Amino acid sequence: MTVATYAPRHRLRPLLAAACLGAATIMASALPVQARGPDGIADVAEKVIDAVVNISTSQTVEAKGGSGEGRGAMPQLPPGSPFEDFFDDFFKNRRGPNGPRSGGDMQPHKTNSLGSGFIIDTSGIVVTNNHVIADADEINVILNDGTKIKAELVGVDKKTDLAVLKFKPSRQLTAVKFGDSDKLRLGEWVIAIGNPFSLGGTVTAGIVSARNRDISNGPYDNYIQTDAAINRGNSGGPLFNLEGDVIGVNTLIISPTGGSIGIGFAVPSKTVAGVVEQLQKFGELRRGWLGVRIQQVTDEIAESLNIKPARGALVAGVDDKGPAKPAGIEPGDVVVKFDGKDVKEPKDLSRVVADTAVGKEVDVVIIRKGEEQTKRVTLGRLEDTDKPQPASAKSTPEPEKLVTQKALGLDLANLSKDLRSRYKIKDSVKGVIITGVDNASDAAEKRLAAGDVIVEVAQEAVANAADIKKRVEQLKKDGKKSVLLLVSNADGELRFVALSVQ
Incomplete structure (x- = not known):
């Protein structure tokens, strides 16, 4: 679970709890029944709880001791610093009474982490977050009854932070199905189930606080925001509607403390279902590619292009080898509709293109010099090109006289x-x-x-x-x-x- 800091360890204060008990009882009796949430929450939890699993991973980490970078977290302090002796003693104790092992190299050690997931097929198919299982040497699925089974990785999609696992079940499993996240309404009740702080099988409830939330976490941000309590360990767990259908995968929280403050984010089921289908089929994502670079249509740009109101995605560049170029799309065009879907801003175009099948022919409606035109495009496949291209070395001749x-x-x-x-x-x-x-x-x-x-x-x-x-x-x-x-x-x-x- 992504947070700002680690959650602090809280201590119970029984005296305060006792003092407040009477007042809390009076207040609770005065509140309407609906304030506790709908009655169906318990029925949904009972129906789906066995489909929610814990994900346990282990990873071998090689650490080094000694001087320089090998000292790990040892701060670099100037000679004679008053803190030098303190940190030397602290790190020496961590390495053991005899100092660093093997001439400065510490022994490799294993780290363990826990997250959540859910079963979507009784054959043993599990959905979770990519960051839950990233770089893991071993992955285990822990069922609600405590049964621990080794799992294999089917595929991951880093851009949506999703992963699919599979394991061989030893008994009949309970599976859940995806609901339609597009039908969610603001204020609708939702239920989160997961493994917060390794407690396992924890049920919380809240409402849909917002939809289509873009928090600049990735190229296809489209999160469901909820105030249902989500904490560390809930990552990869399901968000249910009151029919018991999965309408999201709990992925992120915003918190200054590490604990829930009522701002959690889930990847919507519409996105998840498409990603899971491709990971099961291909072991990877095959996204559509239009071959354009786009930017926001500001009010000033809209005025310059005679577009009212400001909308769409402005084409800033066209890839020479991309599908858009032979279709006649040019820099300066504004895409306002793609495959029958309205494009209000650049993110809309990025999402709908990525979700469209590779090789599909689609109509793209553009505005060029104030007039709408329709272009027919056959989508290509998006390839990851994150490696920076080095600039070529060039000689610097004697400067010329500059006239500006x-x-x-x-x-x-x-x-x-x-x-x-x-x-x-x-x-x-x-x-x-x-x-x-x-x-x-x-x-x-x-x-x-x-x-x-x-x-x-x-x-x-x-x-x-x-x-x-x-x-x-x-x-x-x-x-x-x-x-x-x-x-x-x-x-x-x-x-x-x-x-x-x-």
């Missing part, structure tokens, strides 16, 4: 060989380079910087700095409030930026 123009709070210059070399700009990047930015300007606020290259102004290509200045002056005369720039970085990655011309 000023516009929009920017110092602008024609893109010469000297400037291309100085800022390591790829040969494929064409336009006018920014050599300076006024710190008090709108451009600085929009994070434009020296080395960025302006490729287009108002969706028209530019070749020299004087041309930009003329176009900005013309836009002012035409009464425009902002100008839309297509900006490239040194590697050729594009983005749109709207700047005020007033």
Whole structure:
């Protein structure tokens, strides 16, 4: 379970509890029955409890002692520090009375962790979180009656933090099915069951606090937020509706203490079901790929593109080898509908494309220069490309005399060989380079910087700095409030930026 800090160990205060008991009894009798939650909670818990399992993992960790990094958590203190002797004694005691073993290397040791999961098939298929079993050498499933069985990993999806396990059952199992998380309503009662703090089989209840919550944890954030008590060890456990269907997988909490403060997040069952199906079938995720880079359509950008109201996903770049290019999608297009589904913001497009089958032909509705167009696209497959590409080494010739123009709070210059070399700009990047930015300007606020290259102004290509200045002056005369720039970085990655011309 992801939290801000570890939960503190609390001590019971029986005197305080006794003093408050009478008042609590009076208050409870005055409250309506509904304040305790619906009566069906006990029936649901009894029905599904045997399908909820504990996940036990072990991992071998190699640790080193001695000097430098080998001292593990030993703080690096200046010689003569008053804390030096204290920490030396502390870490020596941890290593044993004879100091470090084997010339400074400590023996490898095993670490254990516990999480939760649930059975979706009586053949022994279990769903949990990826972070519960990540890097584990051994995984065991512990049933509600205490039976411990070794499990195998079927597959994981790091982007949604989900994993599927399988084990050979020794008896008849209870399995649960997925419900429809799209039908959840705010305020609807939900039930969480899991293994908080290794207590096992713990049932808590609460309501749906929010849906479609984006907490910037991953590219496909779409969490259910609940105030049902979720703590360390609940990770991977199910969130049920009152019919006993799984409508989410408990994954994250926000907490300054490590314990529940009523803000928990679950991956919705619609997402989980699709991921689990692919992991069972392929052992991996095969997501759809459109081959575009997208960004938010701000009010300023919407005004520049004649889009009212601001909506959709703005195409900032098109992959030369992607499906969007042969379909005729271009930078500056705004995607407002994909395969019949409305796209209100970039995250909507990312999710719906990822959930669409590889190779499927879909209609993509775009707005180009104020008019809607429909493009037919055959989706490709998304490949993980997280490795950074090293910049190629380039020689630095003698600097040329720099001639600049000023516009929009920017110092602008024609893109010469000297400037291309100085800022390591790829040969494929064409336009006018920014050599300076006024710190008090709108451009600085929009994070434009020296080395960025302006490729287009108002969706028209530019070749020299004087041309930009003329176009900005013309836009002012035409009464425009902002100008839309297509900006490239040194590697050729594009983005749109709207700047005020007033």
